[in-house]
Amino acid sequence: MGDWRTITVPLLSSDSKTTFTYTSERKSPASMSSEVLRLSLPSSKNMHSFFSAFCTEDNIEQSISYIDRELTTLGFPSIYAESKGKELDLVSMVNRMNELLVLQHKNLRAQEEIEVQHRKLGSDMDHLQNCYSKLKEQLELSKREIVGLQERDRQLQTKNRNLHQLLKNEKDEVQKLQNVISSRATQYNHDMKRKEREYNKLKERLHQLVMNKKDKKLAMEVLNYVGRADGKRGAWRTDKTEARNEEEMYKVLLSDYEQRQKQLLLENTELKKVLQQMKKDIISLLPPQKQKPKERSEDGLVLSDQEEDIGELNKENMWELSCETVREQLTNSIRKQWRMLKNHVEKLDNQVSRGHSGALNEKDVISREDHELETGKLELEIQQCKEMIRTQQQLLQQQLTCDDDTTLLLQDCYLLEERERLQEEWRLFREQKKNFEKERKSFTEAAIRLGLERKAFEEDRGAWLKHQFLSMTADCKSENVTTPSALLKNSDTDLRLVRSASQQRRPPSALSSTLSPEPCQIPQCITQNSVASEKPAGDGMPNLWVRNDDKEETEECPKSWEDSGLGTLCRNLQMEQLP
Amino acid sequence: TAGTTTSRGSSVLCLSPVPPQASCVQHRLVVRDASSLQILQLYSCVDQIQYIEWSSDSLFILCAMYKRGIVQVWSLEQSEWHCKIDEGSAGLVASCWSPDGRHILNTTEFHLRITVWSLCTKSVSYIKYPKACQQGVAFTKDGRYMAVAERRDCKDFISIFVCRNWQLLRHFDTETQDLFGIEWAPNGCVLAAWDSCLEYKVLLYSLDGRLLSSYRAYEWPLGIKSIAWSPSSQFLAIGSFDEKVRILNHVTWKKITELEHPAVITSKNTIVYKEVEKSPTLDPERLSFPPTRALASSLFSTQSKYDICQVPVSLHYIKPVADKPNPKVGVGMLAFSADNCFLATKNDNIPNAVWIWDIRKLKLAVVLEQLYTVQGFQWDPCQPRLAVCTGSSRVYLWSPAGCVVVKVPGEGDFQIMSLSWHFSGDSMLLLSKDHFCVCYLEREEVK
Structure with a gap:
């Protein structure tokens, strides 16, 4: 299975x-x-x-x-x-x-x-x-096609062979004909020469015949001789005249050559001028470019220095000197500058092409000076653009003001008014702040003094109580006198409370301005205060003091801060004193 | 702008170089004032005059009677003075003045020799073996030197003579197969020698016989047809059978440019002026019976004017016959303007056109297409102005400003076969077969 x-x-x-x-x-x-x-x-x-x-x-x-x-x-x-x-x-x-x-x-x-x-x-x-x-x-x-093509190919090949044969025959024919022509030409030339010789012989013979026979006809009849066109008499043919002729001929040639040389010199100077101009232009065109190759080829630094020397030399003596060495130097320097210019142009071309292709990666390869040049250009462009924008804005504003003058003017007025108001407020606030600062300072000083006095008073009271407790026979008058003095002394224990109070006192001003950085602290301070005030609730006196302080503050704040701290302090003290 | 006057019955004409005088010849020699055409002198020669020439100082006139081998010289100042030179049995084929105007050079038949006759001393000099060629004798412009082409022992030679005393200065052989012509540069220091048309070859010799340069454009086809120096000796223009003109410079003797003569003009920078003929239209109302003579002549004469053609223009082109000697092809005529700025050429297989080249740009500037074959042209000796004749009764003038057609007034057909400028550039002699007329050009007043 x-x-x-x-x-x-x-x-x-x-x-x-x-x-x-x-x-x-x-x-x-x-x-x-x-x-x-x-x-x-x-x-x-x-x-x-x-x-x-x-x-x-x-x-x-x-x-x-x-x-x-x-x-x-x-x-x-x-x-x-x-x-x-x-x-x-x-x-x-x-x-x-x-x-x-x-x-x-x-x-x-x-x-x-x-x-x-x-x-x-x-x-x-x-x-x-x-x-x-x-x-x-x-x-x-x-297969059939192949057979057909093969047949055709064969036919063509035979044709080609025939044509080749024909061409060969033709070539042979041409060769033969050329040979024929050349042979005929030589024959013709030979015959020509023979005939010419014969002709010459004939001519000679004729000459002899014609000239030897005393030809009476051959004559010249002149009424009287005319003077030469130049007025001189004809000179005899002598060796001297021959030499003079030679001399004159050479003079003619020389003058011609001199003239030509003058022309060439003129042309040369013109060309040199053009060259100099071009050189100057090139140099002015290529100041950054010239630096670069020198840096690049440090080994060729000496050479470039030399070149510079040559350039200076050229500038000075170019017109006077035209000897071989100077020419060579000149051509060399020109060649160099030309090469530089070429490089520069090529670089520019490359940049242009690169710019067209828009390949960003290749931009990293751009040399620094190019980059700088480019950035400079761009900066310039930016500035131009900014200016443009500014002018445009101005124009726009102008247009707008033209459009609805009144509304804008009103708006401007409102704005100005508001601003003025704000500034006024700001000034007020500043003043208030200053006053407050002053008050705070005096208040803290007073509070410190008060603390000290209180301490002293506390001590005094302790001492007095003790004394009363001990003696039960005390003089009330002396006690009443000492209390204010004691109160005016510093006490360390209350310093903390005073500080908190001062802190609490600031908020109202801050709230009015809303510009102070502290408002967020206010509730904290208050809570802290409340906590602080609740904690020593059992103490009695400090608690009371704080509460009083709070009360006083809420009452006093809206009234005026311009009062001197001392007055309020005294009032406080009195109020405190009353209970 | 041009007025013309005609005179009858002239056979040989010549404008004298210095004073404004024209002489016309029939059986006798008639000297006329060039400005008024009044007869100044009348001389009778022994036979029919075949050639006349003024001496350089315009004091003498040479009349050659080649048939009889006699040259007669007349003085303009002294009408009784005369001179008769008989070349005797040697015969005479050419006669000319030496530049000083005191010697006459006679070339005997078969170019056996050149006889130099002096009017000052009655002395005779012989120059043997002169070459029978188109331009075998050349004088420098200053008249100091003469170059003679010679042929001895089947070789070409050039002899340079000092004209003052006819002393041989230089004698040298040339590397030519068959020297065809020689021509001095206007500055008198360079001699151009060129070979026959079977071989393209130009040789440039210095005055002292040194070979400066030789130029050969191509080998086998027919070569040089015409040559012209620029007046500044700066350029040598060579017209050849290949329908081109080559221009050599005087510093390196190398070719600067090649000017082609195409049958179709395509360049947009070329202006093509085409002569158009139109018969005058007559109002039937103006016709009167019997017709006046002026009207009758105007009826049968046609007017012509120039039209500016838009390129491309194809010119009338004659296909050359190959099996005939001296084919009608190639540049057969060329001439520089006096200021060197223009070159006028004629290409023989475009027979109706004259080409005017701007030498400063080496470009074709203008083409004038005529109705008939151009017979000849000549530049004004003073300004860039070209006169052209075409065998019709009109003379054509071109200048950079434009073209005009001037008709020879009068009855009958006046076929202008050749023309020659007066040295001042103010007038121009126009020749037909048996008439001459002088064309006066007034100074153009710009409206």
């Missing part, structure tokens, strides 16, 4: 397929059955027909045993219950049946798949066969 599974699993390929087939089976069981009938092997069909008569009432045992045998041979366990000998095990039989059915299904499915595959393959085959035939046709065509 295990072997069987291993065979069937690859056949079925996947469970999903089986489910699919199941569903399809369910959908059309009739077709399925018919298919089963149709697809079953011929032998099985026979078997089927045989099956109908296979089992009867009589041979049931035998058929069962036959089936069992068949099943066992197929690898199924026996349908007989082993324990009970030859008794039919129904359960296992049903199981077998089921297994068989499953197997049957599987087989059917596999068969179906195979069939589909077969059909597919068949169609593929057809397609391929079609392709094959087509290709075969193509091949045939191509």
